[in-house]
Amino acid sequence: MADFVMPSLGADMESATLVKWHVQPGDVVKRGDIIAEVDTDKGIIDVECFQSGVIERLVIEPGAKIPVGALLAVIQGSENSAAVAKPVSVPEVATEAPHVRVTPLAKKIAEELSVDLKLLAGHGTGPGGLIDREDVENAAQTKMAAQPSRGRISPLARRRAAELRVDLRHVQGSGPGGAIESVDIERSTTQAKPGDSMRRAIASAMAKSKREIPHYYLQTRIDMSAKMKWLQAENAKRSIKERLLPIVPILKAITSALRDVPELNGFWIDGQHRVSEEIHLGFAISMKGGGLIAPAIHNVDKKSCDELMADLRDLIPRARKGRLRSSEMTDATITITSLGDLGVESVWGVIYPPQVAIIGLGKIMEQPWAQDGMLGAHPVMNATLAADHRATDGHVGAQFLEALKHHLQTQDAP
Protein backbone atom coordinates (compact mmCIF):
# COMPACT_ATOMS: atom_id res chain seq x y z
CA MET A 1 0.00 0.00 0.00
CA ALA A 2 1.30 3.48 -0.76
CA ASP A 3 0.28 7.03 -0.13
CA PHE A 4 -0.22 9.21 -3.14
CA VAL A 5 0.71 12.72 -2.10
CA MET A 6 0.48 16.10 -3.79
CA PRO A 7 3.66 16.18 -5.87
CA SER A 8 5.87 19.24 -6.07
CA LEU A 9 5.46 20.46 -9.63
CA GLY A 10 8.42 22.80 -9.52
CA ALA A 11 10.88 24.37 -7.13
CA ASP A 12 8.47 27.22 -6.53
CA MET A 13 5.24 25.35 -5.81
CA GLU A 14 3.74 25.32 -2.31
CA SER A 15 0.22 24.11 -2.91
CA ALA A 16 -2.41 23.44 -5.54
CA THR A 17 -6.18 23.10 -5.74
CA LEU A 18 -7.63 19.73 -6.65
CA VAL A 19 -9.94 20.29 -9.63
CA LYS A 20 -11.12 16.77 -10.25
CA TRP A 21 -10.37 13.10 -9.94
CA HIS A 22 -10.04 10.96 -13.05
CA VAL A 23 -10.27 7.75 -11.03
CA GLN A 24 -12.54 6.15 -8.45
CA PRO A 25 -11.83 3.72 -5.66
CA GLY A 26 -11.34 0.26 -7.17
CA ASP A 27 -9.86 1.54 -10.45
CA VAL A 28 -6.72 -0.15 -11.68
CA VAL A 29 -4.01 2.39 -12.50
CA LYS A 30 -0.59 2.06 -13.96
CA ARG A 31 2.40 4.31 -13.71
CA GLY A 32 1.99 7.38 -15.94
CA ASP A 33 -1.83 7.34 -15.97
CA ILE A 34 -3.47 10.69 -15.36
CA ILE A 35 -5.37 10.34 -12.12
CA ALA A 36 -6.24 13.93 -11.22
CA GLU A 37 -6.25 17.54 -12.35
CA VAL A 38 -4.85 20.26 -10.13
CA ASP A 39 -4.91 24.02 -10.54
CA THR A 40 -1.49 25.65 -10.03
CA ASP A 41 0.35 28.90 -10.73
CA LYS A 42 1.16 27.41 -14.10
CA GLY A 43 -2.32 26.47 -15.15
CA ILE A 44 -4.20 23.19 -14.87
CA ILE A 45 -1.79 20.26 -14.56
CA ASP A 46 -2.70 16.65 -15.26
CA VAL A 47 -1.21 14.68 -12.38
CA GLU A 48 0.24 11.33 -13.34
CA CYS A 49 0.40 8.30 -11.09
CA PHE A 50 3.85 7.32 -9.81
CA GLN A 51 3.06 3.66 -9.45
CA SER A 52 0.82 0.88 -10.61
CA GLY A 53 -1.88 -0.57 -8.40
CA VAL A 54 -5.51 -0.21 -7.38
CA ILE A 55 -7.01 3.00 -5.99
CA GLU A 56 -8.11 2.15 -2.48
CA ARG A 57 -9.33 5.48 -1.21
CA LEU A 58 -9.56 9.11 -2.36
CA VAL A 59 -8.75 11.32 0.60
CA ILE A 60 -9.27 14.82 -0.79
CA GLU A 61 -12.42 16.32 -2.27
CA PRO A 62 -12.23 18.46 -5.42
CA GLY A 63 -12.09 22.17 -4.64
CA ALA A 64 -9.69 21.80 -1.72
CA LYS A 65 -6.38 23.61 -1.70
CA ILE A 66 -3.64 21.21 -0.65
CA PRO A 67 0.00 21.77 0.28
CA VAL A 68 2.79 19.84 -1.42
CA GLY A 69 3.32 16.52 0.35
CA ALA A 70 -0.23 16.21 1.69
CA LEU A 71 -2.05 12.89 1.24
CA LEU A 72 -4.36 12.78 -1.80
CA ALA A 73 -5.18 9.11 -2.17
CA VAL A 74 -4.17 5.66 -1.04
CA ILE A 75 -3.12 3.16 -3.67
CA GLN A 76 -2.95 -0.57 -3.12
CA GLY A 77 0.29 -1.05 -4.97
CA SER A 78 2.00 -3.86 -6.76
CA GLU A 79 5.08 -1.78 -7.37
CA ASN A 80 5.39 0.66 -4.51
CA SER A 81 8.99 1.57 -5.11
CA ALA A 82 8.14 3.82 -8.05
CA ALA A 83 8.02 7.00 -6.03
CA VAL A 84 11.33 6.12 -4.43
CA ALA A 85 12.88 5.34 -7.81
CA LYS A 86 12.49 8.94 -8.86
CA PRO A 87 13.72 10.89 -5.87
CA VAL A 88 15.64 13.30 -8.03
CA SER A 89 12.84 15.03 -9.85
CA VAL A 90 10.25 14.83 -7.11
CA PRO A 91 12.14 14.92 -3.84
CA GLU A 92 9.10 16.08 -1.89
CA VAL A 93 7.21 12.91 -2.65
CA ALA A 94 8.95 10.85 0.00
CA THR A 95 6.02 10.25 2.27
CA GLU A 96 7.65 8.99 5.39
CA ALA A 97 10.60 11.36 5.35
CA PRO A 98 12.88 8.99 7.24
CA HIS A 99 15.80 11.40 7.11
CA VAL A 100 14.41 14.68 8.29
CA ARG A 101 17.65 16.27 9.38
CA VAL A 102 17.04 19.12 11.75
CA THR A 103 19.01 21.10 14.30
CA PRO A 104 17.91 20.60 17.95
CA LEU A 105 16.98 24.28 18.26
CA ALA A 106 14.91 24.16 15.06
CA LYS A 107 13.15 21.07 16.36
CA LYS A 108 12.21 22.79 19.59
CA ILE A 109 10.92 25.87 17.78
CA ALA A 110 8.97 23.67 15.37
CA GLU A 111 7.18 22.11 18.33
CA GLU A 112 6.39 25.50 19.83
CA LEU A 113 5.06 26.90 16.57
CA SER A 114 3.50 23.56 15.55
CA VAL A 115 5.31 23.38 12.23
CA ASP A 116 5.26 19.94 10.59
CA LEU A 117 8.92 19.14 9.99
CA LYS A 118 8.02 16.46 7.47
CA LEU A 119 6.80 19.16 5.12
CA LEU A 120 10.20 20.82 5.31
CA ALA A 121 12.13 17.67 4.40
CA GLY A 122 14.32 18.42 1.42
CA HIS A 123 13.83 22.18 1.85
CA GLY A 124 16.41 22.78 4.55
CA THR A 125 18.80 25.59 3.74
CA GLY A 126 21.44 24.68 6.35
CA PRO A 127 24.62 22.70 5.52
CA GLY A 128 23.75 19.53 3.59
CA GLY A 129 20.04 20.37 3.52
CA LEU A 130 19.83 20.55 7.31
CA ILE A 131 16.66 22.24 8.51
CA ASP A 132 17.63 25.15 10.72
CA ARG A 133 15.86 27.67 12.93
CA GLU A 134 15.36 30.11 10.06
CA ASP A 135 13.64 27.46 7.91
CA VAL A 136 11.20 26.67 10.69
CA GLU A 137 10.45 30.32 11.42
CA ASN A 138 9.89 31.03 7.75
CA ALA A 139 7.56 28.05 7.48
CA ALA A 140 5.62 29.21 10.54
CA GLN A 141 5.24 32.66 9.04
CA THR A 142 4.00 31.29 5.73
CA LYS A 143 1.57 29.07 7.56
CA MET A 144 0.19 31.90 9.64
CA ALA A 145 -0.15 34.10 6.62
CA ALA A 146 -1.90 31.34 4.74
CA GLN A 147 -4.38 30.71 7.50
CA PRO A 148 -5.14 33.89 9.33
CA SER A 149 -6.38 33.14 12.80
CA ARG A 150 -10.17 32.84 13.10
CA GLY A 151 -10.40 36.26 14.70
CA ARG A 152 -8.85 38.02 11.75
CA ILE A 153 -11.18 36.87 9.01
CA SER A 154 -14.95 36.85 8.93
CA PRO A 155 -16.64 33.49 8.29
CA LEU A 156 -18.35 34.94 5.21
CA ALA A 157 -15.02 36.19 3.85
CA ARG A 158 -13.50 32.76 4.42
CA ARG A 159 -16.34 31.12 2.49
CA ARG A 160 -16.14 33.65 -0.37
CA ALA A 161 -12.38 33.16 -0.54
CA ALA A 162 -12.83 29.42 -0.93
CA GLU A 163 -15.55 29.89 -3.57
CA LEU A 164 -13.54 32.39 -5.58
CA ARG A 165 -10.26 30.55 -4.95
CA VAL A 166 -8.62 33.60 -3.46
CA ASP A 167 -5.28 33.10 -1.78
CA LEU A 168 -5.73 34.73 1.64
CA ARG A 169 -2.05 35.49 1.90
CA HIS A 170 -2.49 38.21 -0.68
CA VAL A 171 -5.57 39.87 0.74
CA GLN A 172 -5.28 43.11 2.66
CA GLY A 173 -7.86 43.28 5.45
CA SER A 174 -9.87 46.49 5.90
CA GLY A 175 -11.93 45.47 8.96
CA PRO A 176 -11.21 46.20 12.64
CA GLY A 177 -7.61 45.31 13.49
CA GLY A 178 -6.89 44.46 9.87
CA ALA A 179 -9.48 41.67 9.80
CA ILE A 180 -10.34 40.38 6.35
CA GLU A 181 -13.96 40.92 5.38
CA SER A 182 -15.88 39.68 2.37
CA VAL A 183 -15.53 43.05 0.59
CA ASP A 184 -11.75 42.59 0.75
CA ILE A 185 -12.10 39.24 -0.99
CA GLU A 186 -14.31 40.70 -3.72
CA ARG A 187 -11.88 43.56 -4.19
CA SER A 188 -8.90 41.24 -4.46
CA THR A 189 -10.52 39.22 -7.24
CA THR A 190 -11.04 42.32 -9.36
CA GLN A 191 -7.48 43.45 -8.75
CA ALA A 192 -5.74 40.18 -9.47
CA LYS A 193 -4.58 39.87 -13.06
CA PRO A 194 -4.43 36.41 -14.59
CA GLY A 195 -0.63 36.35 -14.88
CA ASP A 196 -0.06 37.40 -11.26
CA SER A 197 0.41 34.00 -9.67
CA MET A 198 2.73 32.84 -12.43
CA ARG A 199 4.73 36.06 -11.98
CA ARG A 200 5.08 35.29 -8.27
CA ALA A 201 6.14 31.71 -9.01
CA ILE A 202 8.82 32.89 -11.43
CA ALA A 203 9.96 35.55 -8.96
CA SER A 204 10.38 32.98 -6.22
CA ALA A 205 12.23 30.39 -8.36
CA MET A 206 14.54 32.92 -9.98
CA ALA A 207 15.32 34.69 -6.69
CA LYS A 208 16.13 31.30 -5.13
CA SER A 209 18.39 30.51 -8.09
CA LYS A 210 20.33 33.77 -7.86
CA ARG A 211 20.51 33.52 -4.08
CA GLU A 212 21.82 29.97 -3.93
CA ILE A 213 23.45 29.08 -7.24
CA PRO A 214 26.89 30.47 -8.05
CA HIS A 215 26.49 30.77 -11.82
CA TYR A 216 29.39 30.83 -14.25
CA TYR A 217 28.90 31.87 -17.87
CA LEU A 218 30.50 30.85 -21.18
CA GLN A 219 29.73 31.69 -24.77
CA THR A 220 30.74 30.40 -28.18
CA ARG A 221 29.98 31.30 -31.82
CA ILE A 222 28.87 28.43 -33.99
CA ASP A 223 28.96 28.24 -37.78
CA MET A 224 25.50 26.93 -38.72
CA SER A 225 26.18 26.55 -42.49
CA ALA A 226 26.23 22.76 -42.50
CA LYS A 227 23.09 22.34 -40.36
CA MET A 228 21.14 24.99 -42.24
CA LYS A 229 22.09 23.41 -45.56
CA TRP A 230 20.97 20.02 -44.27
CA LEU A 231 17.72 21.54 -42.98
CA GLN A 232 16.94 23.35 -46.25
CA ALA A 233 17.51 20.19 -48.27
CA GLU A 234 15.37 18.22 -45.85
CA ASN A 235 12.52 20.76 -45.83
CA ALA A 236 12.57 21.05 -49.63
CA LYS A 237 11.59 17.37 -49.71
CA ARG A 238 8.76 17.83 -47.24
CA SER A 239 5.24 19.20 -47.41
CA ILE A 240 4.71 22.25 -45.26
CA LYS A 241 3.10 20.16 -42.50
CA GLU A 242 6.17 17.98 -42.17
CA ARG A 243 8.77 20.74 -42.17
CA LEU A 244 11.25 21.04 -39.35
CA LEU A 245 12.19 24.21 -37.51
CA PRO A 246 15.91 24.93 -36.93
CA ILE A 247 15.43 24.30 -33.19
CA VAL A 248 14.89 20.58 -33.91
CA PRO A 249 18.41 19.70 -35.17
CA ILE A 250 19.80 22.10 -32.54
CA LEU A 251 18.06 20.20 -29.72
CA LYS A 252 19.40 16.94 -31.16
CA ALA A 253 22.94 18.39 -31.19
CA ILE A 254 22.51 19.51 -27.57
CA THR A 255 21.61 15.98 -26.48
CA SER A 256 24.62 14.56 -28.35
CA ALA A 257 26.84 17.08 -26.58
CA LEU A 258 25.26 16.14 -23.23
CA ARG A 259 26.12 12.49 -23.93
CA ASP A 260 29.74 13.61 -24.43
CA VAL A 261 29.75 15.83 -21.32
CA PRO A 262 27.02 14.45 -19.02
CA GLU A 263 27.96 16.49 -15.94
CA LEU A 264 25.71 19.38 -16.99
CA ASN A 265 22.65 17.14 -17.28
CA GLY A 266 21.30 16.66 -13.78
CA PHE A 267 20.69 18.22 -10.40
CA TRP A 268 22.25 19.69 -7.28
CA ILE A 269 20.32 18.29 -4.34
CA ASP A 270 21.27 18.24 -0.66
CA GLY A 271 24.79 19.39 -1.38
CA GLN A 272 25.34 16.66 -3.94
CA HIS A 273 25.75 16.67 -7.68
CA ARG A 274 23.51 14.02 -9.27
CA VAL A 275 24.03 13.38 -12.95
CA SER A 276 20.93 12.15 -14.78
CA GLU A 277 21.06 9.11 -17.06
CA GLU A 278 18.05 10.33 -18.99
CA ILE A 279 18.00 13.51 -21.04
CA HIS A 280 14.79 15.50 -20.64
CA LEU A 281 15.20 18.97 -22.09
CA GLY A 282 13.21 21.74 -20.37
CA PHE A 283 12.19 24.00 -23.23
CA ALA A 284 11.41 27.60 -22.24
CA ILE A 285 8.12 28.73 -23.80
CA SER A 286 6.96 32.32 -23.45
CA MET A 287 3.32 32.75 -22.55
CA LYS A 288 1.23 35.11 -24.62
CA GLY A 289 0.69 38.11 -22.41
CA GLY A 290 3.66 37.49 -20.11
CA GLY A 291 5.35 34.80 -18.08
CA LEU A 292 7.11 31.66 -19.16
CA ILE A 293 7.19 27.96 -18.52
CA ALA A 294 9.82 25.34 -19.34
CA PRO A 295 8.16 21.92 -19.65
CA ALA A 296 10.26 18.82 -20.24
CA ILE A 297 10.53 17.15 -23.63
CA HIS A 298 11.25 13.57 -22.60
CA ASN A 299 14.15 11.41 -23.84
CA VAL A 300 15.18 13.76 -26.61
CA ASP A 301 18.25 11.63 -27.35
CA LYS A 302 16.05 8.67 -28.27
CA LYS A 303 13.76 10.60 -30.63
CA SER A 304 14.02 11.27 -34.35
CA CYS A 305 13.75 14.81 -35.72
CA ASP A 306 10.18 14.10 -36.81
CA GLU A 307 9.19 12.82 -33.39
CA LEU A 308 10.78 15.87 -31.80
CA MET A 309 8.92 18.24 -34.13
CA ALA A 310 5.66 16.43 -33.32
CA ASP A 311 6.45 16.83 -29.60
CA LEU A 312 6.95 20.58 -30.01
CA ARG A 313 3.71 20.89 -31.99
CA ASP A 314 1.92 19.15 -29.15
CA LEU A 315 3.75 20.83 -26.27
CA ILE A 316 3.87 24.53 -27.22
CA PRO A 317 0.10 25.13 -27.66
CA ARG A 318 -0.61 22.96 -24.60
CA ALA A 319 1.83 24.96 -22.46
CA ARG A 320 0.25 28.22 -23.64
CA LYS A 321 -3.24 26.96 -22.86
CA GLY A 322 -2.06 25.86 -19.39
CA ARG A 323 -2.55 22.14 -19.91
CA LEU A 324 0.64 20.29 -19.01
CA ARG A 325 1.26 16.91 -17.41
CA SER A 326 2.93 16.59 -14.02
CA SER A 327 5.91 14.73 -15.50
CA GLU A 328 6.48 17.61 -17.90
CA MET A 329 6.57 19.99 -14.93
CA THR A 330 9.09 18.00 -12.93
CA ASP A 331 11.32 15.89 -15.17
CA ALA A 332 13.55 18.42 -16.98
CA THR A 333 17.23 17.65 -16.44
CA ILE A 334 18.53 20.86 -18.08
CA THR A 335 16.82 23.92 -19.62
CA ILE A 336 17.12 25.44 -23.10
CA THR A 337 16.11 29.04 -23.70
CA SER A 338 15.96 30.48 -27.18
CA LEU A 339 15.25 34.16 -27.85
CA GLY A 340 16.49 34.13 -31.43
CA ASP A 341 13.02 34.77 -32.81
CA LEU A 342 13.18 38.30 -31.44
CA GLY A 343 16.57 38.98 -32.98
CA VAL A 344 18.50 38.60 -29.73
CA GLU A 345 22.15 37.66 -30.34
CA SER A 346 22.90 36.08 -26.95
CA VAL A 347 20.86 35.12 -23.91
CA TRP A 348 22.39 34.31 -20.51
CA GLY A 349 20.01 32.12 -18.56
CA VAL A 350 19.15 31.84 -14.88
CA ILE A 351 19.35 28.20 -13.79
CA TYR A 352 16.07 26.58 -12.71
CA PRO A 353 16.84 24.82 -9.42
CA PRO A 354 17.68 22.05 -8.73
CA GLN A 355 19.07 21.80 -12.28
CA VAL A 356 22.73 22.67 -12.77
CA ALA A 357 22.78 24.33 -16.20
CA ILE A 358 20.82 26.32 -18.76
CA ILE A 359 21.74 26.72 -22.41
CA GLY A 360 20.93 29.97 -24.23
CA LEU A 361 20.47 30.20 -27.99
CA GLY A 362 20.58 33.44 -29.97
CA LYS A 363 19.37 34.29 -33.46
CA ILE A 364 21.04 32.59 -36.42
CA MET A 365 22.47 35.57 -38.30
CA GLU A 366 24.60 36.00 -41.39
CA GLN A 367 28.01 37.09 -40.10
CA PRO A 368 31.57 37.48 -41.38
CA TRP A 369 33.38 34.21 -40.67
CA ALA A 370 37.10 33.62 -41.20
CA GLN A 371 38.15 30.08 -41.98
CA ASP A 372 41.28 28.62 -43.61
CA GLY A 373 42.53 32.12 -44.37
CA MET A 374 39.31 33.03 -46.17
CA LEU A 375 36.61 35.44 -45.08
CA GLY A 376 33.04 34.53 -45.95
CA ALA A 377 29.45 35.25 -44.89
CA HIS A 378 28.06 32.37 -42.82
CA PRO A 379 24.92 31.81 -40.76
CA VAL A 380 26.24 32.07 -37.20
CA MET A 381 24.57 31.38 -33.85
CA ASN A 382 25.79 32.35 -30.39
CA ALA A 383 25.30 29.58 -27.86
CA THR A 384 25.75 30.33 -24.16
CA LEU A 385 25.97 28.21 -21.06
CA ALA A 386 25.15 29.26 -17.52
CA ALA A 387 26.16 26.51 -15.12
CA ASP A 388 26.23 25.88 -11.37
CA HIS A 389 29.81 26.28 -10.11
CA ARG A 390 29.06 24.01 -7.15
CA ALA A 391 28.50 21.12 -9.57
CA THR A 392 30.97 21.81 -12.38
CA ASP A 393 33.85 24.08 -13.32
CA GLY A 394 34.37 26.23 -16.38
CA HIS A 395 36.51 23.53 -17.93
CA VAL A 396 33.56 21.14 -18.13
CA GLY A 397 31.37 23.92 -19.49
CA ALA A 398 33.96 24.68 -22.17
CA GLN A 399 34.09 21.00 -23.12
CA PHE A 400 30.32 20.99 -23.49
CA LEU A 401 30.23 24.05 -25.76
CA GLU A 402 33.04 22.56 -27.88
CA ALA A 403 31.06 19.33 -28.21
CA LEU A 404 27.93 21.28 -29.14
CA LYS A 405 29.89 23.19 -31.77
CA HIS A 406 31.23 19.93 -33.15
CA HIS A 407 27.77 18.33 -33.41
CA LEU A 408 26.26 21.42 -35.04
CA GLN A 409 29.07 21.97 -37.52
CA THR A 410 29.14 18.39 -38.78
CA GLN A 411 27.51 17.49 -42.08
CA ASP A 412 25.85 14.39 -40.64
CA ALA A 413 22.12 14.18 -40.25
CA PRO A 414 21.17 14.82 -36.60
Next chain:
Amino acid sequence: MSENELKAMLLEGLHQIAPEANPAALHGNQNIRETLDIDSFDFLSFLIALNEKLGVQIPEADYGKLRTLDEMLRYLVAKSAS
Protein backbone atom coordinates in the same frame (compact mmCIF):
# COMPACT_ATOMS: atom_id res chain seq x y z
CA MET B 1 -11.35 34.57 -53.95
CA SER B 2 -11.21 38.38 -54.05
CA GLU B 3 -8.34 40.31 -52.51
CA ASN B 4 -10.61 41.53 -49.73
CA GLU B 5 -11.73 38.02 -48.91
CA LEU B 6 -8.12 36.89 -48.96
CA LYS B 7 -7.15 39.70 -46.61
CA ALA B 8 -9.99 38.86 -44.23
CA MET B 9 -8.81 35.25 -44.24
CA LEU B 10 -5.22 36.24 -43.48
CA LEU B 11 -6.34 38.46 -40.60
CA GLU B 12 -8.49 35.65 -39.22
CA GLY B 13 -5.52 33.27 -39.44
CA LEU B 14 -3.29 35.77 -37.64
CA HIS B 15 -5.92 36.23 -34.97
CA GLN B 16 -5.88 32.46 -34.39
CA ILE B 17 -2.16 32.42 -33.61
CA ALA B 18 -1.93 35.82 -31.90
CA PRO B 19 -5.28 36.20 -30.10
CA GLU B 20 -3.97 38.80 -27.68
CA ALA B 21 -2.70 41.08 -30.46
CA ASN B 22 -4.95 43.06 -32.76
CA PRO B 23 -4.22 42.02 -36.36
CA ALA B 24 -6.96 44.35 -37.68
CA ALA B 25 -4.81 47.33 -36.66
CA LEU B 26 -1.91 46.00 -38.74
CA HIS B 27 -0.70 48.27 -41.55
CA GLY B 28 -0.09 46.70 -44.94
CA ASN B 29 3.63 47.45 -44.84
CA GLN B 30 4.40 46.45 -41.24
CA ASN B 31 6.51 43.40 -40.48
CA ILE B 32 3.87 40.95 -39.29
CA ARG B 33 6.02 38.77 -37.07
CA GLU B 34 7.67 41.69 -35.29
CA THR B 35 4.48 43.71 -34.88
CA LEU B 36 2.35 40.85 -33.58
CA ASP B 37 5.21 39.09 -31.71
CA ILE B 38 4.81 35.83 -33.63
CA ASP B 39 7.57 33.25 -33.15
CA SER B 40 8.80 30.81 -35.77
CA PHE B 41 6.60 28.04 -34.38
CA ASP B 42 3.42 30.16 -34.64
CA PHE B 43 4.41 31.39 -38.08
CA LEU B 44 4.77 27.82 -39.32
CA SER B 45 1.34 26.98 -37.85
CA PHE B 46 -0.09 29.98 -39.70
CA LEU B 47 1.42 28.83 -43.02
CA ILE B 48 0.12 25.30 -42.47
CA ALA B 49 -3.38 26.73 -41.96
CA LEU B 50 -3.03 28.80 -45.16
CA ASN B 51 -1.93 25.73 -47.04
CA GLU B 52 -4.96 23.82 -45.78
CA LYS B 53 -7.43 26.56 -46.70
CA LEU B 54 -6.00 27.65 -50.05
CA GLY B 55 -4.10 24.57 -51.16
CA VAL B 56 -1.14 26.84 -51.95
CA GLN B 57 2.32 25.27 -51.62
CA ILE B 58 4.75 27.67 -49.99
CA PRO B 59 8.39 26.55 -50.28
CA GLU B 60 10.62 27.45 -47.35
CA ALA B 61 12.75 29.60 -49.67
CA ASP B 62 9.73 31.90 -50.13
CA TYR B 63 9.23 32.69 -46.42
CA GLY B 64 11.20 35.92 -46.99
CA LYS B 65 8.49 37.12 -49.40
CA LEU B 66 5.83 36.95 -46.70
CA ARG B 67 6.97 39.56 -44.20
CA THR B 68 4.10 42.05 -44.49
CA LEU B 69 0.39 41.84 -45.23
CA ASP B 70 0.91 43.52 -48.62
CA GLU B 71 3.65 41.04 -49.52
CA MET B 72 1.49 38.11 -48.50
CA LEU B 73 -1.45 39.33 -50.59
CA ARG B 74 0.79 39.88 -53.62
CA TYR B 75 2.37 36.47 -53.20
CA LEU B 76 -0.90 34.60 -52.75
CA VAL B 77 -2.67 36.40 -55.61
CA ALA B 78 0.23 35.55 -57.93
CA LYS B 79 0.27 31.94 -56.68
CA SER B 80 -3.42 31.36 -57.16
CA ALA B 81 -3.32 32.99 -60.63
CA SER B 82 -0.52 30.69 -61.82
